[in-house]
Amino acid sequence: MKADLSDLNAFVAVARAGGFREGARASRGSASGLSEAVRRLETQLGVRLLNRTTRSVVLTEAGQGLLGRLGPALAEVEAALDVVNGFRDQPAGSLRLNVPVSASKLVLPAIVPRFLAAYPGIRLEVMAEDSFVDVLAAGCDAGIRYDERLEQDMIAVPIGPRVQRFATAASPAYLDRHGRPEHPSELLGHACLRGQFASGAIMAWEFEHSGEIVRVDPTGPLLVRAGAAVDLAVHAAVAGTGIIYLFEDWLRPYLDSGALEPVLESWWPSFSGPFLYYPGRRLVPAPLRAFIDFIKATASRLRPTGHSSTLSDFQSSASRQASI
Structure with missing residues (x-):
């Protein structure tokens, strides 16, 4: 069974945003266009993916299952298409980060303005929250965390004060x-x-x-x-x-x-200070690669050696999320 890729993207946008209007804002589309795309996808699949009310949009069990598989798959498609970014003078596109509130307050302000000035073609989206999420399932390219346990195939790059x-x-x-x-x-x-x-x-x-x-x-x-x-x-x-x-x-x-x-x-x-982490088993999108190179270049002026490791090198039993 074939499904249109744009319809799948529309479903993911609505599901992640929790509504058609919110999904339209996030995807820079229209709520009516997303609604039609989701309706078309449901008709083709023969199953309801979203329960709609006047106030909310909630995933059905089928919708939850589809979103769980689609998120990582669409991220891989985006990464593959992003290969052409390497032929540009400067990378362009979106970079989505999931970070704790502490990082958005204490780490990113010293980095983000200079990064965006250096790469005007990149649009940075930051999700600041303090619950543990799967960055790929959440539609993010990378995250920032302290030295708590994460999947072994993640790559960690020191970011901010060490x-x-x-x-x-x-x-x-x-x-x-x-x-x-x-x-x-x-x-x-x-x-x-x-x-x-x-x-x-x-x-x-x-x-x-x-x-x-x-x-x-x-x-x-x-x-x-x-x-x-x-x-x-x-x-x-x-x-x-x-x-x-x-x-x-x-x-x-x-x-x-x-x-x-x-x-x-x-x-x-x-x-120890926080780390930028991202999956080690996928192509690295050009905007993320630019961000990684940028923070490495910044860090190289502050410490003599060591830029990245797998997160297993930094595991700790204590979470260093924002806490008081």
């Missing part, structure tokens, strides 16, 4: 009222502002000093879902609500201004 730290901080006013902890265990007696992963898990706060590792699970008046809501916790800390545990770089402007005061600074744990 060493980062988690920091604890509070407003001077809060510390004047409640005291300044001298050991991580004392945090159990303080109001702590916590973060929660999309899975519902709440990561313990980890500290390290002179070889001693201490993990605490404090409580407090505010719990936010990791991601965009983290800034709410930062503002609450500045307002004197409690103590926050977050990437040092995220808190640095407030520490430098004095709005926040370091807490237990000698205990702040360090960890």
Whole structure:
């Protein structure tokens, strides 16, 4: 059974975006055109792929199965067609990245403007979220993650600062009222502002000093879902609500201004910086290759050796997604 490739692309666009209007915006088409293409595909296949209501579009079981197989397959088709990009003076096309919110805030701002200026023919699409996704199934070319486990055939390229730290901080006013902890265990007696992963898990706060590792699970008046809501916790800390545990770089402007005061600074744990990762068993699209070369060239000015490895070289039991 043959299906038109454009109809398949239309189905994938609608399914990933969760609606015809959203899919039209993402694919630069029209909602009516996508609707007709999906209807034509369903008629040809003889099965409903999407359940439509006035408010939502939901995949049927058949639609879910088709999307799961189509995503990687269409990505391979795009990669194969992208071979012609190598004959251009400069690569052109779309580059889709899936990144944690922390990377979109702390890593990409120093890279993206210069990259887009160097490659005006590339359109960069960034999906910032803190749940684990299959980058290919999500329609992305690559992702950014810290050193948690991923598939063995993924290729990892260091991106951004190679060493980062988690920091604890509070407003001077809060510390004047409640005291300044001298050991991580004392945090159990303080109001702590916590973060929660999309899975519902709440990561313990980890500290390290002179070889001693201490993990605490404090409580407090505010719990936010990791991601965009983290800034709410930062503002609450500045307002004197409690103590926050977050990437040092995220808190640095407030520490430098004095709005926040370091807490237990000698205990702040360090960890390796993030990696750009992409599948190792497919052609690398020209826009992604340009991005990889760009960050490698940037990194080569900052460190003497080593640019890429398989992710198995960097596996760790601790996730370094945005968390507080």
